[in-house]
Amino acid sequence: MRLLALNGSPRGPKSNTRFLTDEFLRGFAVTPANQAETLDIARPSDREKALAAFWHSDAVLLGFPLYTDAMPGLVKEFLEQVATLPRPDRRPTLVFLVQSGFPEATHTVPVARYLERLASRLGCVCAGVLRRGGIEGIQSQPAWMTRGIRERFRQLGETFGRTGRLDEQALRQLAGRERYSRFALRLVCWWSRVMYWDRELKANHAYDKRLDAPYAHT
Amino acid sequence: MNALLMNGNSNPADPRFDAYLQSLAQVLTAQGHGVNTLELRSMDLRQCSGCFGCWLKTPGVCATQDQHGQLLRAYLDADVIVLASPLVLGFSSGLLKRAADKLIPILLPYIDASSGECRHFLRYSKAPRLAVLYQDEPDTVDEDRAITREIWSRMARNANTSLVACLSTTITTTEVAHAIACA
Numbered sequence: 453m454r455l456l457a458l459n460g461s462p463r464g465p466k467s468n469t470r471f472l473t474d475e476f477l478r479g480f481a482v483t484p485a486n487q488a489e490t491l492d493i494a495r496p497s498d499r500e501k502a503l504a505a506f507w508h509s510d511a512v513l514l515g516f517p518l519y520t521d522a523m524p525g526l527v528k529e530f531l532e533q534v535a536t537l538p539r540p541d542r543r544p545t546l547v548f549l550v551q552s553g554f555p556e557a558t559h560t561v562p563v564a565r566y567l568e569r570l571a572s573r574l575g576c577v578c579a580g581v582l583r584r585g586g587i588e589g590i591q592s593q594p595a596w597m598t599r600g601i602r603e604r605f606r607q608l609g610e611t612f613g614r615t616g617r618l619d620e621q622a623l624r625q626l627a628g629r630e631r632y633s634r635f636a637l638r639l640v641c642w643w644s645r646v647m648y649w650d651r652e653l654k655a656n657h658a659y660d661k662r663l664d665a666p667y668a669h670t
Numbered sequence: 671m672n673a674l675l676m677n678g679n680s681n682p683a684d685p686r687f688d689a690y691l692q693s694l695a696q697v698l699t700a701q702g703h704g705v706n707t708l709e710l711r712s713m714d715l716r717q718c719s720g721c722f723g724c725w726l727k728t729p730g731v732c733a734t735q736d737q738h739g740q741l742l743r744a745y746l747d748a749d750v751i752v753l754a755s756p757l758v759l760g761f762s763s764g765l766l767k768r769a770a771d772k773l774i775p776i777l778l779p780y781i782d783a784s785s786g787e788c789r790h791f792l793r794y795s796k797a798p799r800l801a802v803l804y805q806d807e808p809d810t811v812d813e814d815r816a817i818t819r820e821i822w823s824r825m826a827r828n829a830n831t832s833l834v835a836c837l838s839t840t841i842t843t844t845e846v847a848h849a850i851a852c853a
């Protein structure tokens with residue numbers, strides 16, 4: 453199978469989307485005949501290549517970060533361009549990967565519904581939507597903390613590489629809980645503030661300005 | 671009431687949508703409301719690069735040199751934001767989405783979970799209400815309309831406000847004006 457892996461993160465090669473995509477591709481490559489190419493659509497030259505290759509791949513994996521509860525503008529504009537290109541009779545199978553900053557699975561439900569509908573609109577089979585929350589910061593966490601999630605993406609890639617399908621139950625497990633308990637949420641708020649946002653603000657000498665409201669009415 | 675019409679029509683070759691918005695602006699003005707229209711396709715709004723500079727380096731201000739300041743000021747000046755665009759592939763245009771991505775400086779990085787679900791605290795005390803206005807595609811079905819409404823109401827929730835209407839240009843501009851102004 454020839455898989456075109458498209459990274460829709462505006463952050464490009466250093467993104468969390470790319471990090472998770474690479475794990476999926478590691479599993480995909482276990483099947484000897486499989487070939488994959490990865491392109492970052494935030495890079496203009498890659499974007500052109502992605503447009504040229506989209507309709508001629510056996511499968512396309514399109515990954516992106518959740519941006520204001522949907523796909524980034526970059527991804528939507530790319531898809532709008534894809535849809536204007538001539539479509540061959542044999543269409544690629546589509547797989548989507550959506551990851552978010554917030555941990556709960558509820559945040560990615562509406563966009564996943566959109567993506568399934570999009571696939572049918574484009575006349576493609578949708579093999580599934582990989583969803584996972586709580587991903588911002590994953591690349592600064594120690595390897596032992598992220599082993600489980602990396603393994604899940606690898607497993608899903610391996611299954612897809614072997615069968616051309618994804619297992620519903622494995623996708624549900626990947627997405628995790630729809631909602632978190634009050635206690636867990638309080639922990640998320642505290643942890644993200646102390647371990648992440650405030651540290652970064654201080655490192656940038658911007659902590660004193662963190663509540664600035666530069667466009668407030670005067 | 672002050673309304674901001676964010677015109678996300680990316681296709682100037684199709685004059686129907688722009689004409690509809692112009693007529694809506696006239697109706698609202700005639701009713702005594704303030705109207706500001708931003709034609710997004712003529713603005714220099716670069717893609718959000720995901721750098722979080724607007725939260726962590728220059729709080730409240732996007733790091734990109736473009737017209738995001740004009741967008742943010744207009745957003746904060748309004749009581750109602752009309753997120754307007756034709757549906758393209760079953761959802762609002764990529765142009766409108768690009769502009770929505772550029773609104774995150776109105777939020778603080780800190781997470782508020784008091785509603786039982788994560789969202790960010792607001793940087794400003796004001797949160798204009800949101801409304802969505804779309805034009806059907808030839809193949810639009812109810813599922814597309816439902817998905818569009820669902821996604822934007824999630825976005826409204828995240829912006830600490832509510833989605834007061836999600837309307838199609840198949841109804842009259844007077845009806846749209848009524849729905850926006852009375853909500």
Ligand SMILES: Cc1cc2nc3c(=O)[nH]c(=O)nc-3n(C[C@H](O)[C@H](O)[C@H](O)COP(=O)(O)O)c2cc1C
Binds near residue numbers: 469521
């Ligand atoms: C403009 C913008 C909007 C975002 N909106 C959301 C959101 O609505 N919900 C969420 O959980 N995370 C949101 N995030 C966080 C990203 O989804 C998260 O940081 C992700 O891991 C970034 O992945 P990347 O490195 O592949 O770009 C947003 C980030 C940005 C920059």
